[in-house]
Amino acid sequence: MSTQAGDNLTLTATPQTLNVLAAPCGARMVDVAVRNDSSQPTYADVLLTADAPVRTTPDVISSYLPAGYTLHTPVQVSAPLGSADSDAKVTIKAGRTGRGPQISVPVVVKAPPSGPGANLALAASVSASSSHANFKACGAIDGNSNSDDWQTATGWNDGTSRVFPDWLAVTFAQAHQVSRVEMNTLNSTRYTAARYGLRDWDVQVWDAGANGGSGDWRTVASVRGNTAGVVNSTFDPVSTTAVRIFVIASNDSTYSRIVELGVYE
Ligand SMILES: [Ca+2]
Structure with a gap:
């Protein structure tokens, strides 16, 4: 003070x-x-x-x-x-x-980290299908992946209870090659991933050439039946300007909760 x-x-x-x-x-x-x-x-x-x-x-x-x-x-x-x-x-x-x-x-x-091994999401902008109270999309790319800090709004919580799908997307200032996404869902002592975390989701990249050139999301990895707090999805390297987590279900069937999203080359 x-x-x-x-x-x-x-x-x-x-x-x-x-x-x-x-x-x-x-x-x-x-x-x-x-x-x-x-x-x-x-x-x-x-x-x-x-x-x-x-x-x-x-x-x-x-x-x-x-x-x-x-x-x-x-x-x-x-x-x-x-x-x-x-x-x-x-x-x-x-x-x-x-x-x-x-x-x-x-x-x-x-400045946000750059070069090999850098988490590209830290320099990105972010958007989401909706958000709940203080749990805004920026919390998911603020560099803090500690679920015990959930109440400080260091994570994204969607705003449509019991309605799926939800999504969170990070957009880069220019195209980057990406091949791994690390998704940290809520997983604290009190709120375990097995009860409150993401269960089913697709990892998608923006494909600017799809859909006759108007662009579309393309799924590069899918996760089903998850109960873990941290899930890495790897896929063939792709050059893209945006990465999206497309959430199909969470383990409590109410909200989508992401504490931190990492995107890597
Ligand atoms: Ca965070």
């Missing part, structure tokens, strides 16, 4: 530092809190500025603050794909008078 007081406002950022991956799903969140320490209500403006290539959403927080009130705002900190490794910071200033508090949050920007 980073805190500074001044001009009857106290500013706090949590966590104190951030590690951001320069990729479509590499953003991280910081909680910015502004507290009115005076006995009178006030209007507060909080301005966020970031060193290039870092961006914040939002970059201005404006709010009425009752006396003693603390406003919490989740701020997304990101860097675009293609950014080089760098040390940057987000500077956060509060108040209208120039005497308000100012804090900064160091941000370590890392």
Whole structure:
């Protein structure tokens, strides 16, 4: 936590530092809190500025603050794909008078891994047939495959209970050769894969030349009757711009849950 007081406002950022991956799903969140320490209500403006290539959403927080009130705002900190490794910071200033508090949050920007053995999904964008609450598609390519962190939204959960199929697709900025997909379904002590994980799915690649040139998904591997947490599917190397997990059934017949999806050359 980073805190500074001044001009009857106290500013706090949590966590104190951030590690951001320069990729479509590499953003991280910081909680910015502004507290009115005076006995009178006030209007507060909080301005966020970031060193290039870092961006914040939002970059201005404006709010009425009752006396003693603390406003919490989740701020997304990101860097675009293609950014080089760098040390940057987000500077956060509060108040209208120039005497308000100012804090900064160091941000370590890392480019996604590349070269032989790299998980290509970490640099990809992602989409899904649907998603449930905070369990958005980006959680499935955030680099965390630990099912014990499921409640932190490090995984994708579809939003159509008891309705299949569902799908999750990663799309690359350019074509890559791929020959292996590692699918991590939910498999924690409390929520085992045998009860809650994916049971039946197809691994598909985008075939741009199919369907008379308009393109279509092509199945390159199929898994049926699975009860394991981690399943690797290997297939003949293929050059493609996107890979999709097409889910036909899960072991509890309600939701599709993927903690992490890895795609390799
Ligand atoms: Ca994850």
